[in-house]
Amino acid sequence: MTDQTRPSAARRLIDLCIEYNFIVIFLVVVIIATLLSPNFLTSGNISNLFQQAAVTGVVAVGMTFVILTGNIDLSVGSVCALCGMVVAVLLVGGWPIWAAILATIAIGAACGAVMGAITALAQVPSFIVTLAGLVSFRGVTYLLTDGVPVSGLPASFAAISATQIPLFPGFSLSSMAVIFLLLCVLAGGLLRLTVVGETIYATGGNPEAARLSGLSTRAVLILVFAMSGVMSALAGILLTSRLRIGQPTAAQGLELDAIAAVVLGGTSLFGGRGGILGTFFAVMLLQVLRNIFNLLGLGSFYQMTVTGLIIVAAILLNRFIDLRRGRG
């Protein structure tokens, strides 16, 4: 018994590497990138990496919640674009920045909550509900201004994403990247330290056992979709702030990047297993890959092909680990 419960230090290190294989993969890719290009491991480039990863990263954090319950949210790209437009329209309409942001977040939450309610109460698969959301919210986005981008935003709004925050001497991150990091910490804390977080895991792990243990599984579903909506709204606000215009065609295909990152980070599509740490490293990994290709001067066609292959390889690796552990 003690052998099983107290394995040797080496065995535990191996177990940790398998459990957190996404970190190992990330470090390997970083080492390769450093060897390939002397420009990779510079503070400017690292700061860039975080800045570029922030929008997808914020959305992926929300997506992690949804996928942990065994559902999926395909609407995030459209909600992100819708909220990016809404905040621009409100600001141009003369709303103070804080009010515009709060209203936009509320709209994002409402979009998510409605889809979550349909999924939970009418028991329609979330794939279909959020597919409808993907189409409809994009339509509403275009309707807002008849498809015309909104410009003329106040300069102070741009500061939300672009302010450089020095973290330690010689290294600073943009406020956008810092917001992404903060959201990761908050989301990770929510999942690991609060009862709500554990209820999300339980609902994804075994919905029937959760229900029979008195957990309100329906409320949890509505909550995770609302949180995904809030995250999409925040991503939309950051995007508009960075682009300095409200762009109705923005964030197309964002849902696929986010889902790829969540799954690559080891969160099971069946729910119940995974977490924010994996999502964070996967988002950064995908960004590093893009960065390597740019530094090497390889075009986006190569990027797309190789990114797809790496996702498949990582998923097969996780599947293999699961089978070895007898969870197959």
Next chain:
Amino acid sequence: MRPVLELQALSKRFPPNIVALEEAHLTVFPGEVHCLLGANGAGKSTFLKLCAGAMMPSGGDIRVEGRAVTFRSPSDAARAGISMIYQELDLVPQMTVAENLFLGHPPRRFGILDKAARRRRALAALARVGATFSPDVMVGSLSVAGQQLTAIARSLTREAKVIIMDEPSAALNETELKSIFRVIRELTSQGVAIVYVSHRLGELREIGNRVTVLRAGRTIETFDVAGTPDSVLVDAILGDKRALVERHERPALSADVVLEVDRLTGADGLDIRGFDLRRGEIAGLTGLNGAGRTSFLKALFGALPHQAQMRLKGQDYAPRSPTDAIRAGFGLVPENRKTEGLMLDAAIYKNATLPAMQGDFWTRHAKRRSDAVAVLRQLSTKYGHPDQKVIQLSGGNQQKVVLSKWLIKGSEILLLDEPSRGLDIGAKADLYQLVDGLSRKGASVIVASSEFEEIYAACDRIWVFHEGRNIACYNPADTDQDTILKCQILGERPND
């Protein structure tokens, strides 16, 4: 006459040590309706699966028209002329009747699906079973009886010589059953043999020619239905050398009524009247499969839609969700601990404290660990560390984790659905000893089990369920086992 199907000394073992079938024999002649009887766990299902090729026997012979055969798959059995109609009909509801009839063996011409021939042959098969619906309707739109006729017609399209029907009457009403019987008589007059499984003696008398009784994985005897009185059949089902069950010493039944159910109704004919539970009582629910025990417990727990008039400690009680029931002091140990009771991949202490933590904000892992450890020790659960995944525990210890959920929560009324399923003898005894201890501390317990001996040994009162109703309530201290068992099989109080 030569038998169409012969099963000789069939056995089936599931390693390492479960013997589902020991020595089963069955001889079926063309044109007869051969009934199969047996109590829960007698081995009927295993026996049928072996006949239908859904499982391979560990030993023994299967002969079809005198020829020894080996069925590696259900299609082997179908080719040999053995067709099985499962209780949960295996039809595709979204496809038409004609498509279902020829699923897997559609008529072809030059390799291409011959729809005209399929429709023609479907019409012929439907006519043989006296079906009045068209082959073009969706199976999902038919009544259960219509679907059953479709399943029988499908056996005919495969030229079945033996059709095995597993409890066909379970989902049918009186008139529908009559029409199925008419079809059975028609088919047997054409030489098809029917193996009919049911636990209703009345049906057996109406349709059966001969009956084979299984008990504990063995064929006990084959009788002619006419001329064999019910009492002989019941004795064969129950056996006369039952282990003498030693009843536990129990305190006298309290007069303090905790739960009072005037009437509770629900789906599938669930209709419970005049049920009550006393403080510190262990009440047992017994009955054949499908008698409504699980539905009753789930309804009490708010996990199943129902209408009810009931009171909990004098207050009206109407749970609309498990959350309501848990707040009122109920706890359910569900029938299937792996799919309903536990998150197998999560830590022991997380499972154990899942209901208790509701309403908190922080997870407070340290406190939950110590709460779980304290209660699990009380239940003498064997585990390595509270952070261990619950999947690594043995069945008995997993069941203790499920039970601990409600002890940590402080539930006063425990509903245990098949709590001993999959446990070895030691773990079972251990479990009932725990339940006894809990009841002495004031918990009221309802145990539903198909293991009659357990209920008889442990409970203060035994309620017999039959087809959704509670037909009798016995005090095992002054009633012998046979009386209760007969009541369970006959579906009425035996007049003695």
